[in-house]
Amino acid sequence: MTDTLEALLARAKLPMTPEEVERLQRNWPIIESWLADIRLPEARYAEPAAIYPAQRPRAG
Amino acid sequence: MSAELPLTIDEAGASLRRRQLSSVDLTRQLVSRIHASQDTIAAFITITEEGALAAAERADAELAGGTDRGPLHGIPLAVKDIIATMDAPTTANSHVLDPAWGQRGDATVVRKLREAGAVLLGKLGLSEFALGYPDPDKGFRIPKNPWDLARSPGGSSSGTAAAIAGGLILGGLGTDTGGSIRGPAAYCGISGLKPTFGRVSKEGCVPLGYSLDNIGPMARTARDCALLLQVLAGFDPADPSSAAVPVPDMLSRLDGSLAAVRIGVPREYFFDNLTSEIEHAVRKAVDDCAAAGAIVREVSIPHAANARAAQRVIMFGEAFAYHEADLKTRPELYGKWTRAQLQQGALFSAADYVQAQRARSVIADEVTRALQDVDVLVTATDWNVAPTFESYSPEARMRQPDFTSMWNLTGHPAMSVCCGFSEAGLPIGVQIIGRVFDEPMVFKAGDAYQRLTSWHTRTPRAPREVQVT
Numbered sequence: 001m002t003d004t005l006e007a008l009l010a011r012a013k014l015p016m017t018p019e020e021v022e023r024l025q026r027n028w029p030i031i032e033s034w035l036a037d038i039r040l041p042e043a044r045y046a047e048p049a050a051i052y053p054a055q056r057p058r059a060g
Numbered sequence: 061m062s063a064e065l066p067l068t069i070d071e072a073g074a075s076l077r078r079r080q081l082s083s084v085d086l087t088r089q090l091v092s093r094i095h096a097s098q099d100t101i102a103a104f105i106t107i108t109e110e111g112a113l114a115a116a117e118r119a120d121a122e123l124a125g126g127t128d129r130g131p132l133h134g135i136p137l138a139v140k141d142i143i144a145t146m147d148a149p150t151t152a153n154s155h156v157l158d159p160a161w162g163q164r165g166d167a168t169v170v171r172k173l174r175e176a177g178a179v180l181l182g183k184l185g186l187s188e189f190a191l192g193y194p195d196p197d198k199g200f201r202i203p204k205n206p207w208d209l210a211r212s213p214g215g216s217s218s219g220t221a222a223a224i225a226g227g228l229i230l231g232g233l234g235t236d237t238g239g240s241i242r243g244p245a246a247y248c249g250i251s252g253l254k255p256t257f258g259r260v261s262k263e264g265c266v267p268l269g270y271s272l273d274n275i276g277p278m279a280r281t282a283r284d285c286a287l288l289l290q291v292l293a294g295f296d297p298a299d300p301s302s303a304a305v306p307v308p309d310m311l312s313r314l315d316g317s318l319a320a321v322r323i324g325v326p327r328e329y330f331f332d333n334l335t336s337e338i339e340h341a342v343r344k345a346v347d348d349c350a351a352a353g354a355i356v357r358e359v360s361i362p363h364a365a366n367a368r369a370a371q372r373v374i375m376f377g378e379a380f381a382y383h384e385a386d387l388k389t390r391p392e393l394y395g396k397w398t399r400a401q402l403q404q405g406a407l408f409s410a411a412d413y414v415q416a417q418r419a420r421s422v423i424a425d426e427v428t429r430a431l432q433d434v435d436v437l438v439t440a441t442d443w444n445v446a447p448t449f450e451s452y453s454p455e456a457r458m459r460q461p462d463f464t465s466m467w468n469l470t471g472h473p474a475m476s477v478c479c480g481f482s483e484a485g486l487p488i489g490v491q492i493i494g495r496v497f498d499e500p501m502v503f504k505a506g507d508a509y510q511r512l513t514s515w516h517t518r519t520p521r522a523p524r525e526v527q528v529t
Binding site for chain 2 (some may be wrong): 006008009011012013014015016020023024026027030031033034035036037038039040042043046047048049050
């Protein structure tokens, strides 16, 4: 297991079976590729998309 | 499937108004089909027969007395079992959800359907919490694809798609966080729309990814989806992400014409990794539209290939936040695939989530620019036809292309309609994407295409029983 994945799982404190840990290890390279894919140079100065209004409209 | 009952909401409505059929007769026959198919198609978790017949009687009496609530009056529909209804528990196909959750009353969308005179036949099967994969160990029925019972109807709105394709209901509700309406629609040969984010209230729906979730219509035709969305759409102060925008006439552009409709075909990503059968069917659909007068051009979405990563980080992060306490205290109650999916959400940091939301801004802008000079975009809905249950797993899915989740990320409306069949006789879906809050144009393109073709009129043969292991 990579140090990063081990640290993340330790922090999460999830009860997991050995099969589940093994599955995450197997898929970790794909998840790492996602984390690379979301770091777009074009997003360097972009605002995040999830901006909610300070005051929600109310009924009536 | 038996051919004597109407296949569409539109046809059924006309028969009801001509008194050729009563809502009670239609409801009785469909309930009978549902019971008979529970060991084969297995689309329903709960059948609300008594309430449905009472609603059908009311609908008939009202029509006889001159009260007509509109196109859904007396029409049998059903709801994915992740949406609250007052007459049945809501399970989310899980032993984790508190049974009391579903007893609190109708979700906003369900209330709207009832007010429009619809007859609700029950709660439809789904992937656990709209995320898991079939798990026979958990005791819920597993919906099967009426075109081939050894194959999945897709997920997560599996029951809704299977029930419509199997002739058990005329339409229904699905939910869609990454393709859960459009994927099953494609695999089952029906139509299904993910509306613009905020168009339809999510109040009363168990969340998966708060900023990606949508409730939307599924039916045999684009026109029926438009009839349903007309009723479902509208601002709801009970849903924090509901949009306070006017609801247009969803049928206003259904003129059957593709003349001068501008279709954009993305240059990047969407045609790179799909089977030759799917590519051929989708390109043929585009050619058919062009022959009918549509103007086709290539468009660019430079970061299309990055969209899936951003959607996954956001979806798993939001889902993990919702499920974290239960994953720690009673993980054994989840299906094994649901647990495996949700565990991925523990691997992302707060900074990862924000980076994904910043990538989301960039990609949404690219899509808006791509749609500046065209009316709709067209892609395949899925890279392949419905998989067998044996080959259907989240791990396989992680390694396959994904053409639907991008539009959850950007919020644009997207609909799948049937555009052909594989050599093995399995449906193929084409996806039509529109500008934000321009569902009428998406319906126009889908409806006009369906008037040109007959793929959507095909029905599967009566199914044989199979066992999913």
